[in-house]
Amino acid sequence: MPAPTADRRRICLLMWRDTDHPDGGGSEVYVEHMARWLAARGHDVTVVCAAHAAAPADELRDGVRFRRRGGRLTVYLHGLAYLLGRGRRTDVVVDVANGVPFFTPLVRRRGLRTLVHHVHREQWQIIFPGLRGSIGWWIESRVAPVVYRRVPYMTVSEASRADLGRLGVAPERIRIVHNGIDVPHPSALRARSATPRVCVLGRLVPHKQVEHALETVASLRHAIPDLRLDVVGDGWWSAPLRDAAERAGVDDLVTFHGHVSDRERDALLDSAWLLLVPSVKEGWGIVIMEAAARGVPALAYAHAGGVTEAIVDGETGVLVADRPALTAETARLLTDTEARLAMGKAARERAQDFGWTASCAAFERWVLQGE
Missing domain, CATH: 3.40.50.2000 (Glycogen Phosphorylase B;)
Incomplete structure (x- = not known):
């Protein structure tokens, strides 16, 4: 205090x-x-x-x-x-x-x-x-x-x-x-999921472009077996997103968790391999640092404002130009364990400064x- x-x-x-x-x-x-x-x-x-x-x-x-x-x-x-x-x-x-x-x-x-x-x-x-x-x-x-x-x-x-x-x-x-963010973090890290999981965290509103995460999972479902997406958060765009998941044919791969407690959020981040932040614009991207504190690298758009400072490109996550690049970099990091773990470690270390x-x-x- x-x-x-x-x-x-x-x-x-x-x-x-x-x-x-x-x-x-x-x-x-x-x-x-x-x-x-x-x-x-x-x-x-x-x-x-x-x-x-x-x-x-x-x-x-x-x-x-x-x-x-x-x-x-x-x-x-x-x-x-x-x-x-x-x-x-x-x-x-x-x-x-x-x-x-x-x-x-x-x-x-x-x-x-x-x-x-x-x-x-x-x-x-x-x-x-x-x-x-x-x-x-x-x-x-x-x-x-x-x-x-x-x-x-x-x-x-x-x-x-x-x-x-x-x-x-x-x-x-x-x-x-x-x-x-809370430093030091009040809860210990849990074991990462044994199978690939990506996460979206935040309000469900149109400009967060969660549809891009759904499309990424749809593009990778055959290339990366057992891939799953956790959508954590709620908002007035929830129903259209559920419909979009069904249209994309990934409703079986996506879990909409709605609003969760901080403890549940941390547990879901601990299981995640990557955080996707496909938002149009963020002032900073507090979810990026929340994930970083759990050792989770983030991917976001290079034109989306403050995310370019929350993420150190190539070190704590990746900044991409467009949706195809988001899919390609997601696939690369999900299959390159060494690069992903190195980014997660660097992200967690950097988070301690915030x-x-x-x-x-x-x-x-x-x-x-x-x-």
């Missing part, structure tokens, strides 16, 4: 959803780790996010006060209303921009920070094809940089900082604090100082 601080502040984190939300993912894991650290340091911490059936409207957990109001869009109005009402005496507000920010500069000027995991150019048209996606990208790429022109930024990778720079955010205004303690301490400095 971190030592308490004498510089106690009232801190509010505005975010679209929390980790209990059905669509919660890596961004929410990051923010809640930071919130717990801040609370343990003695700060008064409130998280304002959307309401959902899996959690109460108001909750105190690990010293963090959760205030859940509104839905997918109205949460933004509730967040601003909180700052104008009960939260008006807040010292620092962290505006977590998940595509669309809360536009906090419209209601206050002091103590503002904005956290952007990655920009969403590609995701807008995948999730909202046509006019709605174009409007969303216009808000994120044109409107937000102007509204937040005097606000300090934080992101999680050099790739995301570069993307923000292309939107007009000055690089010197952007602080980088990587995602973390503990939450250093990340949380850096996050706190940014919250308090804005730099």
